[in-house]
Amino acid sequence: MSDSEPTALVVIGHHRSDSLTAAVAERAAKRLSAGGYRVDVLDLQAEGFDPRGNTADEPDYRNPDPRYSDEVHRHIARVHAADVIVPVFPVWWYGLPALLKGWIDRVWNSGIAYGRESKRMAGKRMLWIALAGLPEDHPNSRFTREFLDGPLRVGISAYCDVPDAAAVALYDAEAHGLSGADRDRHYRELFAQAEAAVEALIPTRAHLFSCFSEGVDVIRSF
Numbered sequence: 001m002s003d004s005e006p007t008a009l010v011v012i013g014h015h016r017s018d019s020l021t022a023a024v025a026e027r028a029a030k031r032l033s034a035g036g037y038r039v040d041v042l043d044l045q046a047e048g049f050d051p052r053g054n055t056a057d058e059p060d061y062r063n064p065d066p067r068y069s070d071e072v073h074r075h076i077a078r079v080h081a082a083d084v085i086v087p088v089f090p091v092w093w094y095g096l097p098a099l100l101k102g103w104i105d106r107v108w109n110s111g112i113a114y115g116r117e118s119k120r121m122a123g124k125r126m127l128w129i130a131l132a133g134l135p136e137d138h139p140n141s142r143f144t145r146e147f148l149d150g151p152l153r154v155g156i157s158a159y160c161d162v163p164d165a166a167a168v169a170l171y172d173a174e175a176h177g178l179s180g181a182d183r184d185r186h187y188r189e190l191f192a193q194a195e196a197a198v199e200a201l202i203p204t205r206a207h208l209f210s211c212f213s214e215g216v217d218v219i220r221s222f
């Protein structure tokens, strides 16, 4: 974690750089940057991350200081350097797309993200931003809600010592049945929902003052 300006890691879990997911991630990154964060954008596809499992990255449960592949250690170093982690991704079959799932599987590994005495992840915050094609009132959207609140927020974040985690879904991401101005308005609403969720990660004046009092010079970036 940084000892000067806070760092945000925005993780793009989509294979297309021109996707709505990438556009939402860009908005989130800009808002975090304007709010005083140094932003590290991790575009998994653009950086060529390989989500496939391999023998080098099988969890080494008994080793308190395990050595995995270089790629995994490069990625977990970026996670460790972040104060807040914001994965942005499309909901695929009520779960994570393979690209992001593979990143969690390989990088959020035993001894470096969980199961370690030193608690490397403690004190971080997390915001999962999910884009869902179904409208919020579709009966199956409860599976998306359950997935965000269970496996993501508790099963991954809290399990890895990040209990200060939230998850937000942006529904009807394909704007079914909408066109023209209605479609534009719908997308503006989705962007606004994402920005409102990100807002909660922006340090308040009171927080900045308390950091300043503790000798942490984050007030420069406000």
Ligand SMILES: Cc1cc2nc3c(=O)[nH]c(=O)nc-3n(C[C@H](O)[C@H](O)[C@H](O)COP(=O)(O)O)c2cc1C
Pocket (backbone or CB within 6 Å): 014, 019, 020, 021, 022, 089, 090, 091, 092, 093, 094, 095, 131, 132, 133, 134, 135, 144, 173, 174
């Ligand atoms: C393989 C696949 C599975 C999908 N599964 C779901 C799903 O379970 N629930 C849902 O609401 N939308 C689902 N969708 C729709 C996507 O969530 C939606 O297309 C995406 O969020 C739109 O954002 P994008 O333009 O950035 O891809 C699925 C789409 C694909 C391609």
